Structures are given as structure tokens and as C-alpha cells.
Amino acid sequence: MAQYPDLLALWQAGVDAVRGDVAVRNAIAGGKIPAPDRIIAVGKAATAMASAAARAWPDAPCLIVTKYGHGDGAPVHAKMIEAAHPVPDAASLRAGQALIDAVTDCSAGSHLLMLVSGGASALAEVPVEGMTLDTLKAETQSLLASGTPIGDMNAHRTARSRIKGGKLLARFAGARVTTLALSDVEGDSLASIGSGIGDADADAAFAFTPRIIASNAIARGAVAAASPVPVRTNDETLYDDVAMLAPQIADMLRTAPSGLHILGGEPVVHLPATPGQGGRNMALGLALAREIQGLDNMQILVAGTDGTDGPTDAAGALVDGRTWQDSGAEALARADAYPWLKARDALVVTGPTGTNVMDVLIACKM
DSSP states (O other), X not given: OOOOOOHHHHHHHHHHHTOHHHHXXXXXXXXXXXXXXXXXXXXXXXXXXXXHHHHHOTTSOEEEEEETTOOTTOOTTOEEEEEOSSSOOHHHHHHHHHHHHHHHTOOTTOEEEEEEOTTHHHHSOOBOTTXXXXXXXXXXXXXXXXXXXXXHHHHHHHHTBSSTTTTTGGGOOSSEEEEEEEOOSTTOOTTTGGGGXXXXXXXXXXEEEEEEEEOHHHHHHHHHHHOSSOEEEEEEEEOSBHHHHHHHHHHHHHHSOSEEEEEEEOOBOOOOSSOOSOOHHHHHHXXXXXXXXXXXXXXXXXXXXXXXXXXXXXXXXXXXXTTOOXXXXXXXXXXXXXXXXXXXXXXXXXXXXSOOOOEEEEEEEO
């Protein structure tokens, strides 16, 4: 039987094309960004984004807010706050206040460079008056468990926040804000990335220049460019429940021509009352393993471009027609795909990638 291409290497090619440092460096190389007086980076890719900006402007004060374990490689002079994701914690509240302090400290005539990536919604927060951290955490956990679409989640978060939806930059008294963002949302809207933490009102008193500098489409394009076999599908359609997506994708693959099939987006998963250990990509991978069981001509990788899937150290899963066993059904029902896949050497583990542009699925049909 013919050899499958290295799907993990193809996935990595997609990730490398949208790394935070690469995207920011490319944006700076365009020569249209004035030197900033302050740099603020927030999100899972904040450290990588800030490192590129700090190399260009080493004298600018820099604040980084990112996920625990995502701070390696930070500029030595930067202030770093690590916090929890996807459910905020006390450090998230400290980070939110630090963002307010940094923005309000900017003087008249100053230029603020905002570097925003996915995850910012949980990593930094200042709740509306009367809302406690316990309530914020409980509401977030409930939204995540119910599989609430990201747009609805962001609207909920913004209504309860004093820094989301343009409210942070409404405190800016300087002359110019440039926001560079990595998109982790369908449609690449800055108002949705990090619940609009780097967005500004249309009637803002300062000059505002927003730019999306990396996206799922760019990552998928890089996967396609690196493929040694013909690319038959390249779509951004992973926006349904995992239980619905798995049979749909498998049906498409069964009738599709041989070659590479690339899908992107961010599926959702409904969690039981007491979920196990896993994430949406591992759940989708395991569900797909069930759908393609017995087939000897198909291999599928699905993983989060940020290198993490749910509250685990894995990014996703790599499965084929031999992966599935009947005990997988119980793991799916418990939302406990991680230990099941780990026991079968089917996890994709990469560590933090320095980016976050949703998820990428790569399937090869021989």
C-alpha cells in the first residue's frame, strides 16, 4: 500500500505560516506601522507576537497577558501575566486590571500597539460591578458545556465585561491605536476576536488602524502548498457539533477522490455533567475513528493550531481505520477521549505553537 504523507508535518507547515512572530514581523516589514510608545499583547499567541514587536521597537514598554505555560521566549523587559483558559481565574482579573492601567497610562499624542489573539476572552477580564469571579467562572463553564456558538459566547462575555467590545480602548487618551490580530473566529471579525478586546468604536477620538494578520484560511493554504499529493478539498466548514460533523465528514471522504482534504473552523462539543479529560478535536478525532473503522485507505489528523485542545497537553488526534475499538463509545459519552487516545498512541502533542487560528483537519485518502 502507498505511504501516507506526514500529516503532522503538513499541519505544522500550516501552523508555521501563521505563527504570531512571523505574522507580526511580516506586518512590520510592510513599513506602515509607526513606532509605538507602548505594546500590549493579549491571547494565547501573545508572547510570540510581542517578541517580534519588541525586536523592532526594544524601547517600548511591553505588557503580555497569556495562558499558563505560554510565556517562553518573552522579551526580557516585558511585564508578563499568565492566567487560565478557557475558564478565567483570579489571575485573569489581575490581567484585566493591568490592561486598564496600561491603556490609561498612555499619554496624549501616544501610539499604542495592540497585539491580539484568541483566548483573550478568558485570560483577561474586569467584570461589571456586582459580578463575582465565582459567578463568572460558573457562567463560563455552563456556556462551554452547552456547546454555545462562539458568537453567542462573546456577546454574553461582552455584556458582563468592562474591557470587552471596545470598552478597553475607550479608555485610551492618546492619538493612535494599531491593532494586529490573529483570527480565531469565523468571518475574521475583530469585534469577535477576544470578544473585541482590541476593537474600538467607530467614533473613537483617536486614529484606529485594525489589521487581521493571520487566519485559518492562511494556515490551510500553507498546508495545501506543502502537500505532496493533490489537494481535493480546502474548506472552512468545521462549525457544527462533533456528533453531527463526524458522519458528515466521513460520508464526504468515502465518495471523494483520492488525495488530501483540508477542513478548518472550530467545532463544538456538548459535555456531560461530569466530563472526563479531552477537547473538541480529540472528540472529533475519536468520532471519526468510529466512522472510518475497517477502512484501509484513510488517515485523519485534527488538531488545534494553538497546540492545546481543552484543558490538556494535547492538540488533537491522528486516527485511521484501525484506531477504533468499541470501548471508544464510552469515552465519547464521558467526554474522556484523552486517556483513550493516549493508550493507543493516537494523540497529537505539540506544545504551545505561538499562534491560534482555530482548528485544522487534514485527511488523506489513498
